[in-house]
Amino acid sequence: TGEEKWEPKGNSSEAPIVVAARKIGLDENISKDYRRVLEVPFSSSRKMMLTVSDVSGRSTLCEGGMQLPAGSTLLSVCKGA
Numbered sequence: 743t744g745e746e747k748w749e750p751k752g753n754s755s756e757a758p759i760v761v762a763a764r765k766i767g768l769d770e771n772i773s774k775d776y777r778r779v780l781e782v783p784f785s786s787s788r789k790m791m792l793t794v795s796d797v798s799g800r801s802t803l804c805e806g807g808m809q810l811p812a813g814s815t816l817l818s819v820c821k822g823a
Contacts (some may be wrong), residue, residue, distance in 0.1 A: 790822040
């Protein structure tokens with residue numbers, strides 16, 4: 743059909759987040775722009791994971807995205823099941 747087929751990588755809870763990000767125009771290589779300084783992997787006993795990314799020098803999370811508080815250097819994201 744000539745259509746590009748996308749195959750998700752990683753776990754099943756992360757794939758919908760990646761799809762939503764792509765639908766709003768975020769590049770699949772966005773992680774290169776937001777270096778992770780800490781990652782606590784998903785734990786079935788805690789039922790969550792945590793990431794902390796460097797947002798130094800940015801005023802928004804992404805082009806046209808969420809405004810970051812002045813002087814922000816780190817952004818933490820906690821994802822639970």
